[in-house]
Amino acid sequence: MRLLEAAATHPGGAPAKQLAREAGLALPTAYHLLRTLSHEGYLRREKGVFVLGDAAERLSAGAxxxxxxxxxxxxxxxxxxxxxxxxxxxxxxxxxxxxxxxxxxxxxxxxxxxxxxxxxxxxxxxxxxxxxxxxxxxxxxxxxxxxxxxxxxxxxxxxxxxxxxxxxxxxxxxxxxxxxxxxxxxxxxxxxxxxxxxxxxxxxxxxxxxxxxxxxxxxxxxxxxxxxxxxxxxxxx
Structure with a gap:
């Protein structure tokens, strides 16, 4: 959730290292979670940065x-x-x-x-x-x-x-x-x-x-x- 919150503050996307730092996570942990979030559609990787995916948009709309x-x-x-x-x-x-x-x-x-x-x-x-x-x-x-x-x-x-x-x-x-x-x-x-x-x-x-x-x-x-x-x-x- 902290990674998603960090990604949401960067509409143009942010790299893994920056998201890990903002979420307060070790880089290896962040990489693992970012892969999982991308696989589930909550994030997607574009040109080396992560942006919110369709699943996160649906979650936001529901809220x-x-x-x-x-x-x-x-x-x-x-x-x-x-x-x-x-x-x-x-x-x-x-x-x-x-x-x-x-x-x-x-x-x-x-x-x-x-x-x-x-x-x-x-x-x-x-x-x-x-x-x-x-x-x-x-x-x-x-x-x-x-x-x-x-x-x-x-x-x-x-x-x-x-x-x-x-x-x-x-x-x-x-x-x-x-x-x-x-x-x-x-x-x-x-x-x-x-x-x-x-x-x-x-x-x-x-x-x-x-x-x-x-x-x-x-x-x-x-x-x-x-x-x-x-x-x-x-x-x-």
Whole structure:
């Protein structure tokens, strides 16, 4: 690891002797480890110097992704504590609904994914909010792959009715649903659009506390403007 760290500080590469010195290793040990790292793809030798290889680049990309996801998690936890409800962040990417992160507590648990969120976007506020941000062709393509189906007595019954509902929703208007995905739960989702990517921040409360949904949504909208930069950065995940 010390050899990799030393190599990473030299984008143009460094010779074995320099890397050994910077890593605090005896030269024979460094030569042996450099051969191993090169064989495994973490380093590669070019014109007598060692530079990071593909495996090290993948490792770095994975660490960056974890860091971005941690930033999202911290942001959602802030909102969770400030508002007192579970908070979700989701994207529409590559034609699918993706729940990126969820922040909840034992006392205020998130909605249980009893039916695949990707396939039931018509029933939950997250999916409805994301699909409302798409154009008509993208919506129809999604429903061709994931057609409307009833999950509760409150779920929309057919594709045509659902598409009419989406047309009535403004692109940047919050969406609410009442026990359409799961009985006993009401949800709201606020659209977040960065470039061409549709995203949303959502909350849920028990249906017995439905009166909390509207004020919690308004508070989240106010906070969203302050912390949008963190979520916008996460679009690149």
């Amino acid at each position: 960056a992704e974890q860091n971005r996801r941690a930033m999202i998690g911290e942001t959602l936890e802030y909102w969770r504590d400030a508002i007192g409800v579970p908070v979700y962040f989701a994207l529409y990417r590559d034609g699918e609904i993706e729940i990126v992160s969820v922040a909840d507590t034992a006392g205020n648990p998130a909605v249980e994914e009893w039916a695949d969120f990707r396939e039931t976007g018509h029933a939950h506020a997250i999916g409805q909010c994301l699909l409302a941000q798409l154009d008509d062709a993208a919506r129809r393509d999604h429903l061709d792959r994931h057609p409307v189906r009833s999950l509760t007595p409150n779920t929309v019954r057919d594709d045509r009715t659902f598409l009419r509902r989406l047309e009535a929703v403004g692109r940047m208007t919050p969406v609410t649903e009442h026990q359409e995905y799961a009985l006993g739960t009401v949800c709201a989702a606020i659209p977040v659009t960065v470039g061409s990517t549709a995203a949303t921040v959502a909350i849920s409360v028990p249906s017995s506390q439905a009166s909390r949904l509207a004020p919690a949504t308004r508070l989240l909208q106010e906070e969203l403007g302050k912390l949008l930069r963190t979520l916008a950065f996460s679009i690149s995940i």
